[in-house]
Amino acid sequence: MKSLYVFTEKSICRLSVLSGTRPYCDTMNEFAIVTKDLTKSYKDVVALENLNLSVRQGEIFGLLGHNGAGKTTTVNLLTTLLVPTSGTVEIEGVDSSKSAKDIRKLIGYLPENVQLYNNMTTMENLRFFANLSGLKKPEARIKEVLDYLNFNSHYNKRIGTFSKGMRQRVGIAQAILHNPSVLFLDEPTSGLDPEGVRQLRDVIIRLNADLGVTIFMNTHLLSEVTKTCSSIGILKGGKLAYQNSMNSTLAEFPDQDSLEDIYLSIETAD
Amino acid sequence: MNKIFSVARMEILDIRRSKLMLSLLGFFLIAAIVSVVVASIDFGVKADAYKTYTDALAASGITNPATAPQLFPLHLMRAAIEYLEILGALFAIILGYAAIAKEKQRGTLSLLFTRPIGNFTLVLGKLGALALVWLAFVSIVVLATMLTAVIAGHAQLSATDVGRLLLTILGAWIYLLVWTAVAVSIASTSKKLTTALIVSIVLWLLVVLVIPQVGDTMDPDNQVPGGLFKSLQIAKPDETAVLANFTGYNSARDALEISSVTKHFERYTFAFLGIKDQYNQQPIGTVWAGVFINALALWLFAIGTLVISLFTTKPKTLLRTSK
Numbered sequence: 096m097k098s099l100y101v102f103t104e105k106s107i108c109r110l111s112v113l114s115g116t117r118p119y120c121d122t123m124n125e126f127a128i129v130t131k132d133l134t135k136s137y138k139d140v141v142a143l144e145n146l147n148l149s150v151r152q153g154e155i156f157g158l159l160g161h162n163g164a165g166k167t168t169t170v171n172l173l174t175t176l177l178v179p180t181s182g183t184v185e186i187e188g189v190d191s192s193k194s195a196k197d198i199r200k201l202i203g204y205l206p207e208n209v210q211l212y213n214n215m216t217t218m219e220n221l222r223f224f225a226n227l228s229g230l231k232k233p234e235a236r237i238k239e240v241l242d243y244l245n246f247n248s249h250y251n252k253r254i255g256t257f258s259k260g261m262r263q264r265v266g267i268a269q270a271i272l273h274n275p276s277v278l279f280l281d282e283p284t285s286g287l288d289p290e291g292v293r294q295l296r297d298v299i300i301r302l303n304a305d306l307g308v309t310i311f312m313n314t315h316l317l318s319e320v321t322k323t324c325s326s327i328g329i330l331k332g333g334k335l336a337y338q339n340s341m342n343s344t345l346a347e348f349p350d351q352d353s354l355e356d357i358y359l360s361i362e363t364a365d
Numbered sequence: 366m367n368k369i370f371s372v373a374r375m376e377i378l379d380i381r382r383s384k385l386m387l388s389l390l391g392f393f394l395i396a397a398i399v400s401v402v403v404a405s406i407d408f409g410v411k412a413d414a415y416k417t418y419t420d421a422l423a424a425s426g427i428t429n430p431a432t433a434p435q436l437f438p439l440h441l442m443r444a445a446i447e448y449l450e451i452l453g454a455l456f457a458i459i460l461g462y463a464a465i466a467k468e469k470q471r472g473t474l475s476l477l478f479t480r481p482i483g484n485f486t487l488v489l490g491k492l493g494a495l496a497l498v499w500l501a502f503v504s505i506v507v508l509a510t511m512l513t514a515v516i517a518g519h520a521q522l523s524a525t526d527v528g529r530l531l532l533t534i535l536g537a538w539i540y541l542l543v544w545t546a547v548a549v550s551i552a553s554t555s556k557k558l559t560t561a562l563i564v565s566i567v568l569w570l571l572v573v574l575v576i577p578q579v580g581d582t583m584d585p586d587n588q589v590p591g592g593l594f595k596s597l598q599i600a601k602p603d604e605t606a607v608l609a610n611f612t613g614y615n616s617a618r619d620a621l622e623i624s625s626v627t628k629h630f631e632r633y634t635f636a637f638l639g640i641k642d643q644y645n646q647q648p649i650g651t652v653w654a655g656v657f658i659n660a661l662a663l664w665l666f667a668i669g670t671l672v673i674s675l676f677t678t679k680p681k682t683l684l685r686t687s688k
Binding site (some may be wrong): 171174175176178182196197200202206207208210211212213214215216219224226227228229257267269287 | 367368371374375378379382383457471472473475476477479480481483486541569671681
């Protein structure tokens, strides 16, 4: 499945081959995500400190870090679930402090351990989230997205009967229903079996390639980052310790055998 | 507006598919119907006893027996109203609590609040759905109990009775909305859901059971079965004169009672159904004048709790308390 991109002087329009969706036009920004001195504190605890991060359009960005490094706080700030203590977040040039609602129109979000409405069917769940995203009569779009994710045979089954991997697919479906330009995935492979991890990885890569969606993901699985991401950032104690493209990162550390070694050398450095 | 409807539709669908909720509401309906059947049988027993009594008097040559027991159809609903007052409030708490708790437990709040929805969309949708559920439920309960009264109790309803029933439905609906809104607010603002449930139940115990009971116990006329003044054969004017010496005490008792929304609901419904003697068979206008203050209090409780629930069920509060 491919998307056709139309470039004009001031905008880039993505004409998705998924029918029934309007052409998606963005003001042409080099970066899909930009944070400036982004800080989040809880009373005396600083969870995230002066984060200056920029993710280019169409990238798959992996945010790495130990538990408690501030990865989930970062995603929550970027998705407007949290309000920053100071600093700014811009998604596609829209400032979250000025219009969180506008940012929510631009993003899709898959939380860690996605939970949906178990006693509802796939269709009922997706219709609900589509309506909340402002899609009217979304049935055709839902079928199309499920078809895209090879999940249409589970259209009328209740979520409660699904495996973790199947739920994750519905989670992805709800996140892309409204044709977002940036997709946030919080530990998307957490709890999945190897087959589920592989399937999800394929979906992420396809989404990025076919629809041109910028993807921002938190993960612990460095092997997945190597296979999926085009750039990475490493958080350490609430601060951004490193950010670069995957290729440049591998070139920058020629004496390290793997991303794992690179990650650990950055993590342990003073 | 469409987004509020979507939330409401999802909530109603969720309740429809919840076996626990349907069992609770079904149990209540059956209990209410059984109460009317029992009340009808009880009246039948009294009528039979009266007939035996009058036959015995007639056989003795006495022709002026005591007044025959009279069937007031709406009185058969007394137990059903008391169930609404006590169990209905409890069920309203459970439904209101569940509406918020299940979102927190499932972890769906983050999915909801990364959608372009307003601050009040979720709570308005949830409250709207629960309001519809309660309106349907109260209407079904009242209709079913009245049909039972007509069939089992051979009661005949007048047009005025239908009007009284509609006003009873309205009062019961508002009363249940109050408890729903209270539970929604508590569940939204509590970090631990078990705490929310415990606080809600303690509040229910206080407002529904303890305060009205304490108020009743403090009533001087309730100190002796059948009424203190009646047993002492004190006439009404003298009773008023005696009570005039206890205005402070009575004010304290009144203040306690009017703090309970349940007491207002009880006074309102008992008046319209004629269960309270002074309003029995009185025109609706007369009853309305007598319970206007209780109706107003019910509305004020409803508006107050709904406004509180709106402002306590915002994304910021829900996300903060769902960690």
